[in-house]
Amino acid sequence: MGASPGHRRVALVTGASRGIGAAVARRLAAEGGTVVVHCGSSTSEAERVAEACREAGAEAAFVVRADVRSGEELKKLKADLERRGLMPSVLVHSAGTAYYGMLDETDEDEWDDLFRVHLKSAYWLARLFGPAMRWDRSGRIVHISSLWGLVGAAGEVAYSAAKGGLNSFTKALAREMASAGVTVNAVAPGAVDTDMLSGFTKEEREALLAEIPLGRFASPEEVAELVAFLASERAGYITGQVIGLTGGWRI
Numbered sequence: 001m002g003a004s005p006g007h008r009r010v011a012l013v014t015g016a017s018r019g020i021g022a023a024v025a026r027r028l029a030a031e032g033g034t035v036v037v038h039c040g041s042s043t044s045e046a047e048r049v050a051e052a053c054r055e056a057g058a059e060a061a062f063v064v065r066a067d068v069r070s071g072e073e074l075k076k077l078k079a080d081l082e083r084r085g086l087m088p089s090v091l092v093h094s095a096g097t098a099y100y101g102m103l104d105e106t107d108e109d110e111w112d113d114l115f116r117v118h119l120k121s122a123y124w125l126a127r128l129f130g131p132a133m134r135w136d137r138s139g140r141i142v143h144i145s146s147l148w149g150l151v152g153a154a155g156e157v158a159y160s161a162a163k164g165g166l167n168s169f170t171k172a173l174a175r176e177m178a179s180a181g182v183t184v185n186a187v188a189p190g191a192v193d194t195d196m197l198s199g200f201t202k203e204e205r206e207a208l209l210a211e212i213p214l215g216r217f218a219s220p221e222e223v224a225e226l227v228a229f230l231a232s233e234r235a236g237y238i239t240g241q242v243i244g245l246t247g248g249w250r251i
Protein backbone atom coordinates (compact mmCIF):
# COMPACT_ATOMS: atom_id res chain seq x y z
CA MET A 1 0.00 0.00 0.00
CA GLY A 2 1.06 3.57 -0.40
CA ALA A 3 3.05 5.07 2.40
CA SER A 4 0.69 7.72 3.73
CA PRO A 5 2.09 10.04 6.43
CA GLY A 6 1.94 8.45 9.87
CA HIS A 7 1.38 4.99 8.39
CA ARG A 8 4.59 3.91 6.70
CA ARG A 9 4.35 0.83 4.59
CA VAL A 10 5.82 -2.45 5.86
CA ALA A 11 6.46 -4.90 3.02
CA LEU A 12 7.44 -8.53 3.58
CA VAL A 13 8.98 -10.16 0.51
CA THR A 14 9.63 -13.89 0.68
CA GLY A 15 12.48 -15.39 -1.34
CA ALA A 16 14.17 -12.01 -1.52
CA SER A 17 17.79 -13.16 -1.27
CA ARG A 18 17.99 -13.26 -5.08
CA GLY A 19 16.04 -13.36 -8.31
CA ILE A 20 12.53 -11.95 -8.53
CA GLY A 21 12.11 -11.49 -4.78
CA ALA A 22 15.32 -9.44 -4.52
CA ALA A 23 14.20 -7.20 -7.40
CA VAL A 24 10.78 -6.75 -5.77
CA ALA A 25 12.38 -5.83 -2.44
CA ARG A 26 14.62 -3.21 -4.10
CA ARG A 27 11.73 -1.80 -6.15
CA LEU A 28 9.41 -1.50 -3.13
CA ALA A 29 12.27 0.06 -1.15
CA ALA A 30 12.41 2.91 -3.65
CA GLU A 31 8.97 3.96 -2.36
CA GLY A 32 10.14 4.16 1.28
CA GLY A 33 8.81 2.39 4.35
CA THR A 34 10.22 -0.81 5.79
CA VAL A 35 11.22 -3.78 3.69
CA VAL A 36 11.54 -7.18 5.34
CA VAL A 37 13.88 -9.28 3.22
CA HIS A 38 13.08 -12.95 3.73
CA CYS A 39 15.33 -15.82 2.76
CA GLY A 40 15.51 -19.56 3.29
CA SER A 41 19.22 -20.02 3.90
CA SER A 42 21.14 -17.42 1.83
CA THR A 43 21.46 -14.92 4.66
CA SER A 44 24.59 -13.11 3.40
CA GLU A 45 22.98 -12.58 -0.03
CA ALA A 46 19.83 -11.36 1.74
CA GLU A 47 21.92 -8.94 3.85
CA ARG A 48 23.29 -7.47 0.61
CA VAL A 49 19.72 -7.07 -0.69
CA ALA A 50 18.71 -5.33 2.55
CA GLU A 51 21.67 -2.96 2.16
CA ALA A 52 20.56 -2.23 -1.43
CA CYS A 53 17.03 -1.57 -0.14
CA ARG A 54 18.34 1.02 2.34
CA GLU A 55 20.36 2.64 -0.45
CA ALA A 56 17.26 2.62 -2.71
CA GLY A 57 15.22 4.59 -0.16
CA ALA A 58 13.79 2.24 2.48
CA GLU A 59 13.74 3.78 5.94
CA ALA A 60 14.55 0.33 7.28
CA ALA A 61 15.35 -3.00 5.75
CA PHE A 62 16.35 -6.17 7.52
CA VAL A 63 16.63 -9.89 6.96
CA VAL A 64 14.44 -12.64 8.34
CA ARG A 65 14.94 -16.34 7.75
CA ALA A 66 12.39 -19.14 7.61
CA ASP A 67 11.79 -22.25 5.60
CA VAL A 68 8.46 -21.46 3.93
CA ARG A 69 7.61 -25.17 4.03
CA SER A 70 7.38 -24.96 7.82
CA GLY A 71 4.39 -23.41 9.55
CA GLU A 72 6.40 -23.39 12.81
CA GLU A 73 9.23 -21.36 11.26
CA LEU A 74 6.75 -18.92 9.72
CA LYS A 75 5.03 -18.50 13.10
CA LYS A 76 8.44 -17.61 14.61
CA LEU A 77 9.01 -15.12 11.78
CA LYS A 78 5.69 -13.45 12.63
CA ALA A 79 6.60 -13.36 16.34
CA ASP A 80 9.95 -11.74 15.42
CA LEU A 81 8.13 -9.03 13.43
CA GLU A 82 5.67 -8.47 16.28
CA ARG A 83 8.57 -7.98 18.71
CA ARG A 84 9.83 -5.25 16.38
CA GLY A 85 6.33 -3.71 16.31
CA LEU A 86 5.91 -4.52 12.62
CA MET A 87 3.01 -6.07 10.77
CA PRO A 88 3.21 -6.19 6.96
CA SER A 89 0.60 -4.29 4.95
CA VAL A 90 2.20 -5.69 1.79
CA LEU A 91 3.05 -9.37 1.41
CA VAL A 92 4.81 -10.57 -1.72
CA HIS A 93 5.34 -14.33 -1.79
CA SER A 94 8.13 -15.12 -4.24
CA ALA A 95 10.03 -17.95 -2.49
CA GLY A 96 10.00 -21.07 -4.58
CA THR A 97 11.95 -23.83 -6.23
CA ALA A 98 11.82 -25.44 -9.65
CA TYR A 99 11.44 -29.14 -10.28
CA TYR A 100 11.97 -30.85 -13.61
CA GLY A 101 10.95 -34.45 -14.17
CA MET A 102 8.21 -36.41 -15.87
CA LEU A 103 5.36 -37.44 -13.59
CA ASP A 104 6.49 -41.08 -13.67
CA GLU A 105 9.82 -39.98 -12.16
CA THR A 106 8.24 -37.72 -9.52
CA ASP A 107 8.07 -39.50 -6.21
CA GLU A 108 5.61 -38.64 -3.46
CA ASP A 109 8.17 -36.72 -1.38
CA GLU A 110 9.08 -34.52 -4.34
CA TRP A 111 5.40 -33.91 -5.08
CA ASP A 112 4.64 -33.02 -1.44
CA ASP A 113 7.73 -30.81 -1.21
CA LEU A 114 6.67 -28.69 -4.20
CA PHE A 115 3.18 -28.26 -2.80
CA ARG A 116 4.62 -27.21 0.56
CA VAL A 117 7.02 -24.69 -1.04
CA HIS A 118 4.53 -23.08 -3.40
CA LEU A 119 1.04 -23.61 -2.00
CA LYS A 120 0.97 -24.54 1.67
CA SER A 121 3.38 -21.66 2.29
CA ALA A 122 0.77 -19.29 0.82
CA TYR A 123 -1.80 -20.77 3.20
CA TRP A 124 0.47 -20.15 6.20
CA LEU A 125 1.41 -16.64 5.11
CA ALA A 126 -2.24 -15.66 4.60
CA ARG A 127 -3.26 -17.25 7.92
CA LEU A 128 -0.51 -15.43 9.78
CA PHE A 129 -0.54 -11.99 8.11
CA GLY A 130 -4.06 -11.74 6.61
CA PRO A 131 -5.98 -11.07 9.85
CA ALA A 132 -4.02 -7.86 10.63
CA MET A 133 -4.62 -6.63 7.09
CA ARG A 134 -8.36 -7.25 7.47
CA TRP A 135 -8.31 -5.52 10.84
CA ASP A 136 -6.57 -2.49 9.27
CA ARG A 137 -8.98 -2.65 6.35
CA SER A 138 -6.05 -2.33 3.97
CA GLY A 139 -3.42 -4.60 2.55
CA ARG A 140 -1.95 -6.11 -0.56
CA ILE A 141 -1.02 -9.73 -1.17
CA VAL A 142 0.84 -10.63 -4.36
CA HIS A 143 1.82 -14.22 -5.16
CA ILE A 144 4.50 -14.98 -7.72
CA SER A 145 2.94 -17.81 -9.66
CA SER A 146 3.87 -19.07 -13.12
CA LEU A 147 2.63 -19.37 -16.67
CA TRP A 148 2.80 -23.13 -16.10
CA GLY A 149 0.07 -22.79 -13.45
CA LEU A 150 -2.19 -21.47 -16.23
CA VAL A 151 -1.30 -23.69 -19.18
CA GLY A 152 0.74 -26.59 -17.74
CA ALA A 153 4.11 -27.90 -18.88
CA ALA A 154 5.25 -31.40 -19.77
CA GLY A 155 8.08 -32.40 -17.46
CA GLU A 156 6.74 -30.02 -14.81
CA VAL A 157 3.40 -31.54 -13.84
CA ALA A 158 3.98 -31.17 -10.09
CA TYR A 159 5.20 -27.57 -10.41
CA SER A 160 2.32 -26.70 -12.78
CA ALA A 161 -0.21 -28.25 -10.39
CA ALA A 162 1.22 -26.42 -7.36
CA LYS A 163 1.17 -23.08 -9.21
CA GLY A 164 -2.32 -23.84 -10.58
CA GLY A 165 -3.39 -24.38 -6.98
CA LEU A 166 -1.76 -21.08 -6.04
CA ASN A 167 -3.77 -19.34 -8.80
CA SER A 168 -7.05 -20.75 -7.44
CA PHE A 169 -5.98 -19.93 -3.90
CA THR A 170 -5.37 -16.34 -5.05
CA LYS A 171 -8.82 -16.00 -6.62
CA ALA A 172 -10.66 -17.53 -3.67
CA LEU A 173 -8.72 -15.62 -1.02
CA ALA A 174 -9.36 -12.39 -2.96
CA ARG A 175 -13.09 -12.99 -2.51
CA GLU A 176 -12.69 -13.60 1.22
CA MET A 177 -10.56 -10.49 1.72
CA ALA A 178 -12.43 -8.10 -0.58
CA SER A 179 -14.95 -6.86 1.98
CA ALA A 180 -12.01 -5.65 4.10
CA GLY A 181 -10.44 -3.78 1.18
CA VAL A 182 -7.48 -6.17 0.98
CA THR A 183 -6.50 -7.15 -2.56
CA VAL A 184 -4.98 -10.51 -3.53
CA ASN A 185 -3.42 -11.05 -6.93
CA ALA A 186 -0.86 -13.26 -8.64
CA VAL A 187 1.73 -12.52 -11.26
CA ALA A 188 2.39 -15.41 -13.65
CA PRO A 189 5.76 -14.96 -15.38
CA GLY A 190 6.91 -17.10 -18.27
CA ALA A 191 10.70 -17.30 -18.16
CA VAL A 192 12.64 -14.83 -16.03
CA ASP A 193 16.42 -14.58 -16.14
CA THR A 194 17.29 -15.75 -12.61
CA ASP A 195 19.15 -18.63 -10.97
CA MET A 196 16.04 -20.71 -11.58
CA LEU A 197 16.99 -20.95 -15.26
CA SER A 198 20.63 -21.71 -14.51
CA GLY A 199 20.05 -25.47 -14.83
CA PHE A 200 19.26 -25.10 -18.52
CA THR A 201 21.92 -25.79 -21.13
CA LYS A 202 22.69 -23.22 -23.84
CA GLU A 203 20.61 -25.27 -26.29
CA GLU A 204 17.67 -25.47 -23.87
CA ARG A 205 17.79 -21.70 -23.32
CA GLU A 206 17.83 -21.12 -27.07
CA ALA A 207 14.86 -23.48 -27.54
CA LEU A 208 12.94 -21.58 -24.85
CA LEU A 209 13.79 -18.21 -26.41
CA ALA A 210 12.61 -19.41 -29.82
CA GLU A 211 9.14 -19.97 -28.31
CA ILE A 212 8.82 -16.51 -26.76
CA PRO A 213 7.33 -13.96 -29.20
CA LEU A 214 9.30 -11.08 -27.68
CA GLY A 215 12.46 -13.14 -28.17
CA ARG A 216 13.95 -12.68 -24.71
CA PHE A 217 13.51 -13.65 -21.07
CA ALA A 218 11.91 -11.17 -18.66
CA SER A 219 14.23 -9.43 -16.25
CA PRO A 220 13.44 -9.72 -12.53
CA GLU A 221 13.03 -5.92 -12.56
CA GLU A 222 10.19 -6.19 -15.09
CA VAL A 223 8.35 -8.57 -12.75
CA ALA A 224 9.07 -6.22 -9.85
CA GLU A 225 7.52 -3.29 -11.72
CA LEU A 226 4.18 -5.11 -12.04
CA VAL A 227 4.33 -6.27 -8.43
CA ALA A 228 5.02 -2.71 -7.26
CA PHE A 229 1.95 -1.51 -9.12
CA LEU A 230 -0.25 -4.26 -7.64
CA ALA A 231 1.12 -3.41 -4.19
CA SER A 232 0.29 0.28 -4.56
CA GLU A 233 -2.77 2.39 -3.77
CA ARG A 234 -3.18 2.83 -7.53
CA ALA A 235 -4.20 -0.82 -7.93
CA GLY A 236 -7.03 -0.70 -5.39
CA TYR A 237 -9.66 -2.01 -7.82
CA ILE A 238 -7.64 -4.99 -9.05
CA THR A 239 -8.17 -8.20 -7.10
CA GLY A 240 -8.46 -11.94 -7.73
CA GLN A 241 -6.39 -11.67 -10.91
CA VAL A 242 -3.63 -13.90 -12.23
CA ILE A 243 -1.70 -11.60 -14.54
CA GLY A 244 0.55 -13.14 -17.17
CA LEU A 245 3.97 -11.61 -17.80
CA THR A 246 5.23 -13.84 -20.54
CA GLY A 247 6.49 -11.85 -23.52
CA GLY A 248 3.46 -13.14 -25.43
CA TRP A 249 4.33 -16.76 -24.70
CA ARG A 250 1.42 -19.25 -24.80
CA ILE A 251 -1.24 -16.87 -23.48
Ligand code: NAP
Pocket: 014, 015, 016, 017, 018, 019, 020, 021, 038, 039, 040, 041, 042, 043, 066, 067, 068, 069, 093, 094, 095, 096, 097, 098, 117, 144, 145, 146, 147, 188, 189, 190, 191, 192, 193, 194, 195, 196, 197
Ligand atom coordinates in the same frame (compact mmCIF):
# COMPACT_ATOMS: atom_id res chain seq x y z
P1 NAP B 1 15.52 -17.97 -7.45
O1 NAP B 1 16.33 -16.91 -8.08
O2 NAP B 1 15.98 -19.37 -7.48
O3 NAP B 1 15.22 -17.53 -5.92
C1 NAP B 1 14.45 -18.37 -5.11
C2 NAP B 1 14.23 -17.70 -3.77
O4 NAP B 1 13.30 -18.50 -3.01
C3 NAP B 1 15.50 -17.55 -2.97
O5 NAP B 1 15.44 -16.32 -2.28
C4 NAP B 1 15.40 -18.71 -1.98
O6 NAP B 1 16.02 -18.39 -0.75
C5 NAP B 1 13.91 -18.81 -1.76
N1 NAP B 1 13.47 -20.14 -1.33
C6 NAP B 1 13.45 -21.28 -2.06
N2 NAP B 1 12.99 -22.30 -1.31
C7 NAP B 1 12.72 -21.78 -0.09
C8 NAP B 1 12.22 -22.33 1.13
N3 NAP B 1 11.88 -23.62 1.25
N4 NAP B 1 12.08 -21.51 2.19
C9 NAP B 1 12.41 -20.21 2.09
N5 NAP B 1 12.87 -19.63 0.97
C10 NAP B 1 13.03 -20.41 -0.10
O7 NAP B 1 14.03 -18.01 -8.08
P2 NAP B 1 13.20 -16.91 -8.89
O8 NAP B 1 13.41 -17.16 -10.32
O9 NAP B 1 13.42 -15.57 -8.31
O10 NAP B 1 11.73 -17.42 -8.55
C11 NAP B 1 10.87 -16.71 -7.67
C12 NAP B 1 9.44 -17.20 -7.87
O11 NAP B 1 9.06 -16.97 -9.23
C13 NAP B 1 9.26 -18.70 -7.61
O12 NAP B 1 8.06 -18.92 -6.91
C14 NAP B 1 9.18 -19.29 -9.01
O13 NAP B 1 8.42 -20.47 -9.03
C15 NAP B 1 8.52 -18.15 -9.77
N6 NAP B 1 8.78 -18.16 -11.22
C16 NAP B 1 10.05 -18.06 -11.70
C17 NAP B 1 10.26 -18.08 -13.07
C18 NAP B 1 11.63 -17.98 -13.68
O14 NAP B 1 11.75 -18.22 -14.90
N7 NAP B 1 12.66 -17.59 -12.95
C19 NAP B 1 9.16 -18.21 -13.94
C20 NAP B 1 7.88 -18.30 -13.39
C21 NAP B 1 7.70 -18.27 -12.04
P3 NAP B 1 17.39 -19.12 -0.25
O15 NAP B 1 18.37 -19.08 -1.38
O16 NAP B 1 17.80 -18.32 0.91
O17 NAP B 1 16.96 -20.51 0.09
